[in-house]
Amino acid sequence: METVLIIEDDAAMLRGLKDNFEFQGYGVLTAADGEDGLNTALNKQPDLIILDIMLPKINGYEVCRLIRKENLTMPIIMLTAKGEESDVVLGLNLGADDYVTKPFSIKELLARAEAFLRRSRQAEQDAYEFGDCHLDIPARKLTRNRKEVKLSPKEFKLLEFFVKRPGRALTRDEILNLVWGYDCFVGSRSIDRFVTTLRNKIEPDPHNPAFIHTIREIGYKFEPPETD
Numbered sequence: 529m530e531t532v533l534i535i536e537d538d539a540a541m542l543r544g545l546k547d548n549f550e551f552q553g554y555g556v557l558t559a560a561d562g563e564d565g566l567n568t569a570l571n572k573q574p575d576l577i578i579l580d581i582m583l584p585k586i587n588g589y590e591v592c593r594l595i596r597k598e599n600l601t602m603p604i605i606m607l608t609a610k611g612e613e614s615d616v617v618l619g620l621n622l623g624a625d626d627y628v629t630k631p632f633s634i635k636e637l638l639a640r641a642e643a644f645l646r647r648s649r650q651a652e653q654d655a656y657e658f659g660d661c662h663l664d665i666p667a668r669k670l671t672r673n674r675k676e677v678k679l680s681p682k683e684f685k686l687l688e689f690f691v692k693r694p695g696r697a698l699t700r701d702e703i704l705n706l707v708w709g710y711d712c713f714v715g716s717r718s719i720d721r722f723v724t725t726l727r728n729k730i731e732p733d734p735h736n737p738a739f740i741h742t743i744r745e746i747g748y749k750f751e752p753p754e755t756d
Contacts, residue, residue, distance in 0.1 A: 530645055531555040533574040535565030535591065536607065537583050545578060548634050549641075562586030569595050574602060576645055578637070581608045581619070589622055596623035603644035603696065605637070620697040620746050647694045656691045658739055658752040661730050663691055670730075677729050682707070686722055687730070690740060690750035699747040723748060 532554045536542040546556045559565035562583040581588035606619045606627040656663045662671045670677045689707050700716045727734040741749045
């Protein structure tokens with residue numbers, strides 16, 4: 529059973545979210561303040577976190593930052609009553625994967641949660657299909673329409689990084705640190721050039737990307753087509 533941690537200080541909303549996720553068959557952990565939520569996240573390591581921003585003790589931004597500081601990679605969906613773009617950008621830059629603005633549809637939230645969990649289940653595959661591309665991780669090989677596409681070692685590592693994190697907002701700093709390494713002196717322009725090269729190799733139309741999408745002020749998101 530997959531476990532969802534809901535961190536929300538509104539008692540009625542917390543109860544409603546808990547009931548709905550349990551009805552869908554998830555195990556549910558709850559916390560009513562940021563401090564308890566952070567401790568639960570670090571100790572229980574749930575499969576997904578629903579995180580309110582405005583919380584007592586520790587706000588949601590700081591909870592998200594501290595979770596990512598511990599290298600925990602479970603999806604985090606932020607709940608916010610704020611609609612300003614700057615608040616969304618801040619949350620995504622701190623490591624959130626998505627956000628939902630209150631008031632929201634519980635069906636929409638459940639659908640987003642299930643999409644992230646489904647992608648997480650697939651994250652450790654040995655091979656990935658998207659469009660007319662096939663990426664074989666153990667063989668370090670990309671084919672398109674059954675013809676091999678040559679990738680440099682760094683291009684392959686970047687593509688592997690993307691396909692293993694579908695649907696997530698990935699900051700340039702995160703890409704830089706996890707693909708190039710903390711000690712590598714590479715700037716964001718280099719990352720953008722590598723992404724452009726990858727798009728030319730995998731996208732049906734590189735100027736209108738179907739897979740690697742740019743998120744303004746954040747970085748990139750890899751969105752493979754959903755399959756039944």
